[in-house]
Amino acid sequence: MTTAVANLTEADIAALEALIEPWRNACLQRDWDTILGMCTDDVTFLPPGSPPVSGEKLRTFLEAFPVMTAFTFKYDRVEGQDNFATLQGPLDMTVETDAGEVRGFGKFVDVMRKGADGTWRFSCVIWNDDAA
Secondary structure: OOEEEEEOOHHHHHHHHOOHHHHHHHHHHOOHHHHHHOEEEEEEEEOOOOOOEEOOHHHHHHHHOOOEEEEEEOOOEEEEEOOEEEEEEEEEEEEEEOOEEEEEEEEEEEEEEEOOOOOEEEEEEEEEEOOO
């Protein structure tokens, strides 16, 4: 269940929640064009244990990201107003490593901006791992 603490319309909240499956599927398929198309031009990724990644370095980062064999996430909380929103919740990801598949649990905060065309896009993607 999503808790909405926002001055956002129900249509905005539904549009934000509708981004879950396309993002998840694109990550699993390593479809970086779709991922980048869902982001603002100035998007920044803030991965765990690494410096921020943006601009020309972002595609290289994505290409080097471990292959995901499973990935789920949900929004537990949506906050925002007008053309700005933050989304947060848990994630569950399994990646391939040299040592085999590794499953990890964590949490995320995504910062979203709504463009002049009414489309919500990721402007900052932040995630981290829960302690083992």
